[in-house]
Amino acid sequence: MARLGELEHAIMDVLWSAPRPLTAREVRTAMPDRDLAATTILTVLSRLEAKGLVARDRSQRAHRYSAVDGRDAHVVELMRQALDTAPDSTAALARFAGSVSPSEAEALAEALGEAMLRRRKEGG
Known part of the structure; x- marks a missing residue:
């Protein structure tokens, strides 16, 4: 497992702190100090999923993301x-x-x- 980049770590912090899986929009909202495009959040979430750190629930129109482990x-x-x-x-x-x-x-x-x-x- 590679070390996380700064934005990856920030997104994982949001997911680790969340009581439930979050949409990309909710992840973005949880980081008000950053002016990030929704596509940027989705790209990072996809990379984190590929690294095995994030799980994606595709059962709803807006996919929900959660940390695989704490x-x-x-x-x-x-x-x-x-x-x-x-x-x-x-x-x-x-x-x-x-x-x-x-x-x-x-x-x-x-x-x-x-x-x-x-x-x-x-x-x-």
């Missing part, structure tokens, strides 16, 4: 890709752990503990 899933995928490019993933993880705030370190330690427990229960 923002957290996207961040996880980006982090996983970054880690996969490191020649020494252990060193990269250690350096990352040293760069987080104390509260983030606590959350990370808790998440790792829960993940380890889950894996033990699953036998893996």
Whole structure:
């Protein structure tokens, strides 16, 4: 998954925040600080759909768009890709752990503990 361009990210922010699928017009309305043509929004939504980030519901005249996964899933995928490019993933993880705030370190330690427990229960 490639990093998102600035406009792609802005549109994904709208979709991630939306309580329901949105039309392209609704996406455009949700970004009042930008003067974008409807065709521009549709083009970006099509590109995001091709990247597997957006689902399109074609059951109505005005198609509705929604994020395939949440923002957290996207961040996880980006982090996983970054880690996969490191020649020494252990060193990269250690350096990352040293760069987080104390509260983030606590959350990370808790998440790792829960993940380890889950894996033990699953036998893996």
